[in-house]
Amino acid sequence: MAVAVTPDHPAARSVSAQHFVRLKLRVLGNGFRGQARRIVLFVFGLLAGLWAGAGGFLLFAAPGMLDEPRYAMMAAAFGGGLLVFGWLVLPLVFFGVDETLDPARFALLPLSRRTLVTGLFAAALISVPALAALLAVSGLVLSAAALGGPVAALVALVGAAGGLLLCVAASRAVTSAFATMLRSRRVRDLAAVLLAVVAALFGPLQLAATAALRETDWDRLTGAATVVGWTPFGAPWTAAFDVVDGRAWAAPVKLLITAASVGLVLWWWSRSLESAMVGAASSGPAKARRGAPTGAVAEFFPRVVGRLRRDRFGALVARECRYWWRDARRRANLISIAVVGVFVPVMVNLGGGGFRMSSEEGFAATGDPSPILVGVSMLFVGVLASVTTANQFGFDGSAYAANVVAGVPGRLELRARMTAFSLYVVPLLAVVSVLIPVVLGEPGWIGMAGGTLLAAYGCGLAVNSFISVLASYSLPETSNPFAMNTGAGVARSLLVLLSMVVTAVAALPMVVAAAFLDGGWLWLVLPVGVAYGLGAALLGAYLAGDVLDRRQPELLATVTPRR
Numbered sequence: 001m002a003v004a005v006t007p008d009h010p011a012a013r014s015v016s017a018q019h020f021v022r023l024k025l026r027v028l029g030n031g032f033r034g035q036a037r038r039i040v041l042f043v044f045g046l047l048a049g050l051w052a053g054a055g056g057f058l059l060f061a062a063p064g065m066l067d068e069p070r071y072a073m074m075a076a077a078f079g080g081g082l083l084v085f086g087w088l089v090l091p092l093v094f095f096g097v098d099e100t101l102d103p104a105r106f107a108l109l110p111l112s113r114r115t116l117v118t119g120l121f122a123a124a125l126i127s128v129p130a131l132a133a134l135l136a137v138s139g140l141v142l143s144a145a146a147l148g149g150p151v152a153a154l155v156a157l158v159g160a161a162g163g164l165l166l167c168v169a170a171s172r173a174v175t176s177a178f179a180t181m182l183r184s185r186r187v188r189d190l191a192a193v194l195l196a197v198v199a200a201l202f203g204p205l206q207l208a209a210t211a212a213l214r215e216t217d218w219d220r221l222t223g224a225a226t227v228v229g230w231t232p233f234g235a236p237w238t239a240a241f242d243v244v245d246g247r248a249w250a251a252p253v254k255l256l257i258t259a260a261s262v263g264l265v266l267w268w269w270s271r272s273l274e275s276a277m278v279g280a281a282s283s284g285p286a287k288a289r290r291g292a293p294t295g296a297v298a299e300f301f302p303r304v305v306g307r308l309r310r311d312r313f314g315a316l317v318a319r320e321c322r323y324w325w326r327d328a329r330r331r332a333n334l335i336s337i338a339v340v341g342v343f344v345p346v347m348v349n350l351g352g353g354g355f356r357m358s359s360e361e362g363f364a365a366t367g368d369p370s371p372i373l374v375g376v377s378m379l380f381v382g383v384l385a386s387v388t389t390a391n392q393f394g395f396d397g398s399a400y401a402a403n404v405v406a407g408v409p410g411r412l413e414l415r416a417r418m419t420a421f422s423l424y425v426v427p428l429l430a431v432v433s434v435l436i437p438v439v440l441g442e443p444g445w446i447g448m449a450g451g452t453l454l455a456a457y458g459c460g461l462a463v464n465s466f467i468s469v470l471a472s473y474s475l476p477e478t479s480n481p482f483a484m485n486t487g488a489g490v491a492r493s494l495l496v497l498l499s500m501v502v503t504a505v506a507a508l509p510m511v512v513a514a515a516f517l518d519g520g521w522l523w524l525v526l527p528v529g530v531a532y533g534l535g536a537a538l539l540g541a542y543l544a545g546d547v548l549d550r551r552q553p554e555l556l557a558t559v560t561p562r563r
Contacts (some may be wrong), residue, residue, distance in 0.1 A: 015111060020119030020148035021126055029262075044494075049132035056136025064143025070222060072143050073241045080140075080163060080237030083133065087167040091175050117270045124168050132165055140237055148244035155251050158241035162258040163236030167308030169262055173269035175216045228253070231302075232261035239491060305423070313416055316408070323395070329475065332394055333388045334424055361470020371445050371522065375511045378453040381432060382501045385425055386460025390495045392417055393472045398560045404552045411545030415467050418537055422461075429453050448522040453530025457505035460539020463502045467495055469548045474561045506536065 032039050061077060106116055124130070145153035151228040229238035235254040242250040304320055308314035324330045393400055403413060433450035437443055494559035511534060514525050548555070 015115055015119065017119050017122035020123040020199050024126055032266040045128050046131075049128040050135065053135030056132075057139035057142075058134060060139030061142040064140075064146035067147070069147055069241065069244055072147060073229070074221055074225040074237060074243070075143075076140055076237040076241055077228040077234040080137070081228050081231075081233035083136070083432045084163070084167055084170065084233045087129075087133075087171040088174050091171050104287075113270050113273070116268055117273060120273075121169060121172070121269075122268065124172055130164065130168055133167060134160075137163060137237070140240065144244065152243040155243050155255075158255060159239045159258065161237040162255060166232065166236060166258060166265065167264050169265040169269065170268055173265045173272070176269055176272040191381035200224035202437055230257070232257060235261075305420075312408070313412060315473065316413065316416035317420045317423075320417055321423060324420060324424055327395065337385050337388065337425060337428065371442070371448055372511070372515050374440070374442075374445055374449055375452045375514045377436070378433060378449045379456045379504060380509055381430065382456025382507065383455045383460055383500050385429060386457050386464055386503065387496050387499045388500050389417070389421060389461060389464040390467045391472050391475075392421075392464075392468045393555055394468075394475050394559045396559060397475065398556075400556055400559060404556050406464065409545065410469075410548030412543055413548060414541040414545050415538075416464075418461050418541060425457070426454075429457060444519070445522055447524070447526035448517070451525035451527070451532075452507070452510050452514060453529070455510040455529035456503060457534040458535070458537040459506040460499065461533075461537040462504040462544075463506065464499055465540045465544035466547070469551060469555065471495055472555060472559050474559050489534075507532075513535075 032042070057078070060075055063069070063075050077413070111119075140160055141153055141156040144156035225234070229235040229242075236258040237249040238259075242248070242254065305314065305318050308317055324334065332449040396403075430450065433453045434446055437445040437449050510525065510529050513528075514522065517524065
C-alpha cells in the first residue's frame with residue numbers, strides 16, 4: 001500500500017536586524033550601478049563627513065591632551081549637547097534623512113513593530129553622518145583615557161556608543177513624527193507654531209552664551225555644564241569625566257539615563273512609524289466656499305489667486321499654489337523658511353554689539369544696532385528664503401511629464417513658479433523686514449531692511465531658476481517629507497552653497513549702497529530694492545526659460561525617481 005509522503009518544508013527564518021543592514025547595502029550597491037554622478041556625490045560626502053569627524057575628534061580630545069579636566073567636562077557637555085541637538089534639528093531644516101529603506105515598502109510584510117523598528121534603526125546606523133559622529137566622539141575616549149586611565153576610557157566608550165544611538169534614534173523619531181504631522185492639513189499650523197517656538201529659543205540661548213563668554217565666568221560655565229550633563233543631551237558624554245573627578249557613582253546613573261532615553265525615543269518612533277507606513281492622513285471632505293463662484297475651473301483656483309485670469313499662466317500659478325500648501329514636502333520647506341526668518345535676524349541683530357559707518361572713523365564698533373548689520377542679516381534671510389526653489393522640479397518628480405507633454409514654455413513655467421512661491425514667502429519677508437527694525441527701536445530702517453531683503457530674494461529666484469534647470473535631483477517616493485536619496489544630501493548641500501554664494505554676490509550692491517545712506521535716505525532703498533529684485537527675477541526667468549525649453553526631456557529623466 002502506497003503512502004503519500006508530504007515533504008517537510010523548512011521553517012521560515014526569523015527576520016533580524018542584520019537582514020535590514022544587508023538589504024540596505026544591497027540597495028546602495030544597486031543604486032550606484034551606472035550612476036557615476038551618485039558615486040561622486042557619495043565619495044564627496046564621505047570625505048566631507050570624515051573631515052568634520054576629524055575636526056570634532058580634535059576638539060573633544062584637546063582638553064585631555066592639555067590635562068584640563070574642567071575644560072574636558074565643558075567640552076563633553078556643550079559639544080555633545082550640540083551634537084544631539086544638531087541630529088534633532090538639521091534633518092528637519094537642511095539635510096533630511098536617508099530613506100534608502102523606505103518604511104512604506106514594508107507595510108504589506110508580516111513584520112512585527114519591534115522587528116521593523118530594530119531593523120530600520122540598525123540600517124540607519126550604516127550611514128556617513130553616523131560614521132562622522134562616531135569619529136568625533138572617539139575624541140572623548142582619548143581625553144578620558146589621558147585624564148582618568150582605563151576605567152574612565154571604558155566608561156567614555158560605552159557613553160559614546162549610547163550617545164550615538166541616541167542621536168540616530170532621535171533624528172529618526174523626530175522626522176517621522178513631523179512627517180506624520182505635516183501630512184495632515186489640520187495640524188500644519190500647529191507644526192509651524194512648534195518650529196517657530198524652537199527657532200525663537202535660539203535668540204535667548206545665543207544671548208546667554210554671548211554674555212557668559214564676554215564675562216569669562218568659568219564658574220558659571222562649569223555649573224551650566226554640570227546641569228547639561230544630567231540631561232539626555234549631555235549624560236552619555238560626561239559620564240566618564242565624573243569618574244575622572246572622583247564621582248564614580250554618577251557614571252552608571254548617567255548611562256542609565258542614556259539607555260532610558262534611547263528606549264523612550266525608539267518607542268516614540270515605533271508609534272509614528274505605523275502612520276508613516278500607512279500613508280497620508282485624510283483631511284476630510286473639502287468645504288465649499290460661501291459666495292465663491294462654482295464650476296470646475298473656478299474651484300481649481302485657490303482664494304489667494306482668485307483674481308488671476310483663467311489662462312495658462314493663471315492655471316500654472318493656481319496649481320503651484322495648491323502644491324505648496326498641500327504637499328507635505330513643500331510645506332516643510334515653507335516652515336523652514338519661517339524658522340530661518342525668525343532665527344537669523346534675532347541671532348545677528350540682538351546678539352549684542354554692532355558697527356556703524358562714520359566719515360571720521362569708518363566702520364566703528366559700537367554697542368548699538370547697526371543698519372549695515374541689519375542689511376547683512378536681511379540679505380542672508382533673502383538668500384535662504386529663495387534657496388528652496390533650487391530643486392523645484394524635483395518636488396514634481398514624474399508629474400513634471402504633464403508639463404513636458406503639454407509643451408509649456410520655459411519662461412512661462414518659471415514665472416508661474418516664482419509667482420506662486422512668492423505669494424507665500426513675500427508676506428513673511430515683509431513681516432520680518434518690519435519687525436526687526438521695530439524691535440531694535442529704529443523704525444526708520446524699515447525701508448532699508450525691506451529693500452535689501454526683497455533684492456536678495458529676487459536675485460535668489462533668478463539664480464535658483466538656473467540651478468533648478470541644470471542641477472535638479474530626484475526625491476524618494478515616500479510620505480516622509482524629510483527623506484532624501486543616498487547622495488542627495490550632498491547634492492542639496494552643494495546646491496545650497498552655490499546658490500547662497502552667487503545670490504549674495506548679486507545682491508551685495510544693495511547692502512553697499514545702504515551703507516552710504518543715513519536718516520530718511522534709507523527709505524530710498526525700498527523702491528530701489530523692489531525694482532532690483534523684480535528685475536533680477538524676470539531676467540532670470542527669461543534666460544533660464546530658454547535653457548529649460550532645450551532640456552525638458554533631460555530634466556524629466558533627472559527628477560523621475562528610480563524604482
